Amino acid sequence: MNTTWSRFNIASVVLGFAFLYLPIVLLVIYSFNESRLVTVWAGFSTKWYGEMLRNEGLMNAAWVTARVGVLSASIATVLGTLAALALDRYTRFRGRLLFSGMVYAPLVMPEVITGLSLLLLFVAVGMDRGFLTVTLAHVTFSMCFVAVVVQSRLVSFDRSLEEAAMDLGATPVTTFFEVTLPNILPAVVSGWMLAFTLSLDDLVIASFTSGPGATTLPMKIYSQVRLGVTPEINAVCTVLIGLVSTGVIAASIVGKRKEVQRRREEQAAFAEGV
Amino acid sequence: MKSLGSIRKSFAPWSDPDAKPYIVFRNVTKRFGDFTAVDDLSLTIFEREFFALLGASGCGKSTLLRMLAGFEEPTAGEILLDGQDLRGVPPYRRPVNMMFQSYALFPHMTVEKNIAFGLRQDGMPKPQIAERVAEMLKLVKLEKFARRKPHQLSGGQRQRVALARSVAKRPKVLLLDEPLGALDKKLREETQFELMDLQQDLGLTFVVVTHDQEEAMTMADRIAVMDHGKIKQVATPPEVYEAPSSRFVADFIGNVNLFEGPVSEVDPSGATIRGADGFAIHAANAGTARKDETAWFAIRPEKIRITSQQPEGAGPNSIDGEVWDIAYLGDMTIIHVRLDSGKVIRASMINSARGSDNPLTWGDRAWISFAPDAGVVLTN
Numbered sequence: 001m002n003t004t005w006s007r008f009n010i011a012s013v014v015l016g017f018a019f020l021y022l023p024i025v026l027l028v029i030y031s032f033n034e035s036r037l038v039t040v041w042a043g044f045s046t047k048w049y050g051e052m053l054r055n056e057g058l059m060n061a062a063w064v065t066a067r068v069g070v071l072s073a074s075i076a077t078v079l080g081t082l083a084a085l086a087l088d089r090y091t092r093f094r095g096r097l098l099f100s101g102m103v104y105a106p107l108v109m110p111e112v113i114t115g116l117s118l119l120l121l122f123v124a125v126g127m128d129r130g131f132l133t134v135t136l137a138h139v140t141f142s143m144c145f146v147a148v149v150v151q152s153r154l155v156s157f158d159r160s161l162e163e164a165a166m167d168l169g170a171t172p173v174t175t176f177f178e179v180t181l182p183n184i185l186p187a188v189v190s191g192w193m194l195a196f197t198l199s200l201d202d203l204v205i206a207s208f209t210s211g212p213g214a215t216t217l218p219m220k221i222y223s224q225v226r227l228g229v230t231p232e233i234n235a236v237c238t239v240l241i242g243l244v245s246t247g248v249i250a251a252s253i254v255g256k257r258k259e260v261q262r263r264r265e266e267q268a269a270f271a272e273g274v
Numbered sequence: 275m276k277s278l279g280s281i282r283k284s285f286a287p288w289s290d291p292d293a294k295p296y297i298v299f300r301n302v303t304k305r306f307g308d309f310t311a312v313d314d315l316s317l318t319i320f321e322r323e324f325f326a327l328l329g330a331s332g333c334g335k336s337t338l339l340r341m342l343a344g345f346e347e348p349t350a351g352e353i354l355l356d357g358q359d360l361r362g363v364p365p366y367r368r369p370v371n372m373m374f375q376s377y378a379l380f381p382h383m384t385v386e387k388n389i390a391f392g393l394r395q396d397g398m399p400k401p402q403i404a405e406r407v408a409e410m411l412k413l414v415k416l417e418k419f420a421r422r423k424p425h426q427l428s429g430g431q432r433q434r435v436a437l438a439r440s441v442a443k444r445p446k447v448l449l450l451d452e453p454l455g456a457l458d459k460k461l462r463e464e465t466q467f468e469l470m471d472l473q474q475d476l477g478l479t480f481v482v483v484t485h486d487q488e489e490a491m492t493m494a495d496r497i498a499v500m501d502h503g504k505i506k507q508v509a510t511p512p513e514v515y516e517a518p519s520s521r522f523v524a525d526f527i528g529n530v531n532l533f534e535g536p537v538s539e540v541d542p543s544g545a546t547i548r549g550a551d552g553f554a555i556h557a558a559n560a561g562t563a564r565k566d567e568t569a570w571f572a573i574r575p576e577k578i579r580i581t582s583q584q585p586e587g588a589g590p591n592s593i594d595g596e597v598w599d600i601a602y603l604g605d606m607t608i609i610h611v612r613l614d615s616g617k618v619i620r621a622s623m624i625n626s627a628r629g630s631d632n633p634l635t636w637g638d639r640a641w642i643s644f645a646p647d648a649g650v651v652l653t654n
Contacts (some may be wrong), residue, residue, distance in 0.1 A: 163345055164378035166365040168392030168443065178391075182382045265426045 024241060031234035038229045048231040049239075058236060061220035064131065065200060068216060072138035073195035079139065080146025080195070081188055087147070088154040106144045114141055115208030122209060129211030137209040138199040145198060146191035153187030186255075193251070197244065286510075287320040288496060296321040296479055297342070297447065302351035304337050304503075311337040313503035314351070324473050324480045326494035328487060328526075334503040335483045339449050342481065343372045356446060366395070371445040375452040377436035379424040385411070385435050386420045392443045410438040413472070430461050437469075441476060448473075450482040454489060466492045487527050491515070499523050515574075520654050524572040531578070531619050532652075533571045537563045545651055546590070547571055551615040553593040558647035562654075573649030578621040578642050580609055582633055585643045592643035595619065597634050609634065611642055 031049075035042030052058060083103050090096065106114060118137045119129075127133055161183065165175040181188070203218040210216060215223075217240075221233055287293035295318035304312040312334045319325045327335040340346045341353060344365035353360045360368065371392070379388050389410050393403045411417045414434035424432055433456070440448055453469065454462040470493050473480045484490050490497045491511040499506045499514065499522075506526075507519040518524035521532060533555055539546040545560035547569055555571045563569040579585070585592055598618055599610035604625070611619045619642055634640055 158376060158378065160374050160376050160378040161380060163343075163365070164372070164374055164439075165380070165391070167343055167370075167372045168439070169366045169395035170391070171366055174395065179380055262425060265423075269422075269426045269428050269431075 027234050028238045028241065031231060031238040033231050033234075036231065038231060038234065048235040051232050052235045052239075055232060057215075058217075058220060058232070061215050061217045062236075064214055065217040068131065068135050068138060068206075068214075069196045069199040072135045072142060072199045073192050075135075075139045076143040076195040077146050077188060077192040080143045080191055081150050081184075083143070083147040084150035084154055087151055103144050103147050106141045107148070109141075111141070111202075111204040115205040118205065119208045129209060129214075131214040133209045133211065134206050134214055134216065137205050138195075138202060141202075141205060142195035142198045145194050146188075149191040149194060150184060150187045153184050157183060190251075193247070200240075200244075285322070285495065287323070288318075293320060295319065296323070296356055297481070298352075298354040299338070300352050300354070302338075302341065302348045302353060304334070304341060304346060305349045310503050312341070312348070315503065315505055316351075317498060317505060317508065319479065319481060321479055322477055324470065324493055324495045325482070326490035326497045327481065327483045327500060328490040328497050329485065329500035330526075331485060333500040335500050336451060337503075338500075339372070339451055339481065339483050342447070343370055343449055344368045369446040370449055371440040371443055371447075372449040372451065373436050373440040373453050375455055377424075377432050377456075379432060379435055379439070381424050384421050384423055385416060385427070388424070388435055389439045389442050392439065396443065406442060410442050413441075414438045429456055430465075433457060433465070437472075441472070441478065444476070445478065447479045447481060450480060452484055453482060454486075455484075462489070463492075469493060491527075499526060501526075517650055518572065518652070521570055521572065521652050524650075524652065529575050529620055530572050531575065533573075534568065535571075537565055537567055537569045537651075540565050544646060545569070547651070549593075551593065551613050551617050554590040556590040556646050557649060557651045558645075559650065561651040563651045564653075567653065570652045571649050572652055573644055575608065575620045575622040576606075576624070577648040578619065578644050580611065580621050580623065580634065581641045581643070582638065584641050591646060592641055594639055594641045597636055597638045597640050600634070600636065609640075611640055 030038055030041075032044050032046060033041055034045040034047070087096070087100050087103070093099075115137070118133075118140065122129060122133050157180070161179050162175050165179040166172070170178065201218060202216075203222055206216045206219055207222075210219065217236070221236065224230065224233055297317075297319040299315055299317040302312055302315050303310065315334075315338070327338060329335045337346060341348055342355075342360075344360070344363060344367075347361070355369070380391065383391070386407055389407045390403050393406055398406070407420075408417075411420055414437060416431060416434055416438070419427060419431060419435075424435065427435065433453070437453070440450075450469075454465055457465060466489060469480075482490070482493065491514075494511060496508060496510055497514050498508045501522055507514060507523045509517070509519075514523060514527055518527065518530075524530045524532070533547065533549050533551060535547040535549045535551075535555070537545055538548045538554075540560050540563055544556060544558045545563045547555045547557070547563075549555050549571075557571055561569075584594065593613060595611040595613040597609060598612040599608075601608040602625075606622050606624050608620060608622045611621060613619060621642060
């Protein structure tokens, strides 16, 4: 591998990262601004974080978002995992192509269309829009992401493990919970996290399917921004960024450590011989 | 320990007409779409037998094993185990256990938990499980590794965990799918003998699938040679080697020289084949040969004599040719002799004396000869 950095390489890396992260860095810096004006720096302060915590509307929205996220991600994970299992196991049933197409369609479906069609459905069946409808809508579009993640793990899953379990007397249900699930768990967990994140930052579908009393955080932020950006919003966003990046970094560190440890143990076993 | 050799020697239920078969395949056929993996196959296996299914990949031997384990249902025919029809019985209710080619150890469980898995499914009380697991660990000499996970073990250790796990439940039948395929040669040979001892100690019926003829010959009481979903021959290792029933079996097991020609005479003293390679062959056992039909004389390389001079009193069963190739393998030397007809004959000589200088070298004329009872006459 080439370890020397040419100027061109350095320049392209700097530019690339600047492009990606400059807006976010600005947002974080301005969340500590003393001034009420977002674009004028007037000294360091954490007062907007206090303001944020005292803003009941924002806090309510955050609470709604958290509940919608956890609930919809959980339901989507169960359904998505089941869909992935069906797609992986039954490779030759009638209409499999149609089924897999239907599972994956929401991946590429414009959100506006998903949102609108869900709205029409809820109106048609006479469901009052609110917490329940947002949650259902989020399940609908995040389920396919879970299915994709879990299915990619199932491809490399050794089916003979399940056969061995059944051969040793485990019923199919026991086999699933004691052998299959523990082995695909990392994919199921990352599927859940993906679904949760998607739910967390969804604005379009939530706008269509939410109702009074169930305003999610992105909706709240968006509506406030239309009245003018306040440093308070910057503070909320900074907290969100902090939460998400902590989660991602922690997950990757844990994963990396496990991988390294596993490799070391494998080498040790190999060196030991029989 | 009692002498296992004597038990083994006297163990031959297949030649006893009153013996009750333990596993019966009756006209079993298995099709996957258009492909016929097992074709109208019938077979009986006896209790405590070490039975080997031998064949090239794709011959249907693994499918046969998987049908016994319950992972596949036969398209037609029936399978009986100890008198019970296995049709529709799911794998988790069959009194058979399988050792998988990939070992299929549960990666998220320790060695102990892997071995205990089957016992837990049976609802065995915990103290008894612990006892049985300890016994199994001792059996495969892995006591020190009880708390390790499969990825912390070497290939040979994993193989033994898989074995311990599959015999922990004391199944009526143990199925082994290429049990030694992933081990290196030396370890494989050691393990073959360990498996044989284990089978004798536990008194289980073993059905092993393998493509390695040496493995099958070493371990099995009887071997079934399979090809294209059919059984070509079922016999003990010496029978399969010395008295193959067809050219396929003769060729599949070990090396063989085949001479083709019309049968000119069949009498009580045997059959005579007028060889197409310029010499007459007289075989002591005519087999199924009939006069004026084509037959093949099959003879193993080690049963051919090679001399630089024409053997005395040479009549049939000898011909000369040119030494074409010599391969020195240490324990023996393989010599290829090219007959004037163009056919290359393979002969092998045991190097019983040290540093014996072979009088033959490349390009020499040499005589090959063999006794009338050194080979068999085959007609199919």
